[in-house]
Amino acid sequence: MSQLQPVRGTHDLLPDEMRRYRHVVDTTRAAAECYGYLEVGTPIFEFSEVFKRTLGDTSDIVTKEMYTFTDRGGETITLRPEGTASVARAFISGGLAQHVPLKYFYSGPMFRYERPQKGRMRQFHQTGVELLGVADPLGDVEIIAVGVEVLRRIGIWDRCYLEVNSLGDTESRKAYRDVLVSYLSGYKEKLSKESLERLERNPMRILDSKDEGDKEIVANAPVYSEHLNQASLDFFSRVLEGLEAIGIPHAINPRLVRGLDYYCHTCFEIMSDELGAQRTVMGGGRYDGLVGIMGGPETPGVGWASGVERCMMLLKEEPAVRRPIALVPIGDEAEREALILANTIRRAGLPADLGYSGNMGKRMKRANKINARVAVILGETELAKNVAALRDLDSGEQREVPLDSLIESLAHYQ
């Protein structure tokens, strides 16, 4: 096709798609605000260190997916691959620790150099919420509740399901890691190549492996929930109690894990089976260690991120468009009048469309094509009587109304 293709893994949002995009983001923002989460904006790029430090030097995102470049001042800059690190950085930069608890919402483009696939782009968009400074499990419950409410309002919750798990506290995780590694080490011959590599740096990820051979081994592996200490068990059960209390259906998935070190206690994912391989619509959890790792004051945090494109794919109906009012002038004098009239209608807050050429038939066709609700027909006979002909384009009914009260008449059609 043409040479003028968009860069691999990027795409344009033309009006129909943009409307879906806006529906998802605006609905998310509105739901988040209902829970007290206020919108923040952070730069689209950061010093690379921000992501390296928080995501870990061994994570796939950092090792092979970041868009990193050196700017003209010699700084190493990275286009953000996710939002949480940026929010945490802003939290520290802004000295906001004294204002906790804080509830933030954000949305915007993220960048990862991955192989494009359905539901996976190189520039994609996320919405997210972060709750900073709340160590209580009620915070985890609230975060999940916002997420569910967001999907419900978007209109896709009925095709999604929630899975939760506990990663426990640091002590539990260390203890379990040792048990798991010693178990898996007995199967070094049989583990897949990928899992063998993960055995050293990220053994919990092996629990999530899709390799058939690995699955058999994992099936008999020690279960993490049996190695949680009492504090972790108590925390998790309070989260579950909270979910029950507000009626959020959920399943516990003991193999649901997060790759990053700073995650602890609650982790959850909301998935849909209608998306293909990229099933996760929303993922999140508790990250009590994050702000500390970045050099800020130890601050508990919990939040989620959601893929806007993936939500858009689940939307079954096109969000409604506001139907315009079409002006159909006939003749030079009417055309001059229509320009003024269109301006008046728009100032009144109503959407008006003024075609700029064609005879009456063509203008009516255009009115129909843009899905106008009503046509304002203005010709010599109307001007002589100081009226306009209003044609209801759904019913076909037509009547004359005085130009004086045109705005009032048109308002009925909104």
Place this chain on the structure above:
RNA sequence: GCGGGUGUAGCUCAAUUGGUUAGAGCACCAGAUUGUGGAUCUGGGGGUUGCCGGUUCAAUCCCGGUCACUCGCCCCA
């Protein structure tokens, strides 16, 4: 980064074992209808068959490469 599939008009798709001017529907434009849209009819514009190379008298078709999309792996939202 790895493996499979697919690229023909704006969109969805045809085109005989490789064969002569690459077709259709939808969409678009014009006319039937110079003061009335949707429906119908008639006509019209629109293609470097993704791109580059190879085989052949001849390539949309076969081969190689490349780009893009797509399904899975990986990773994640």
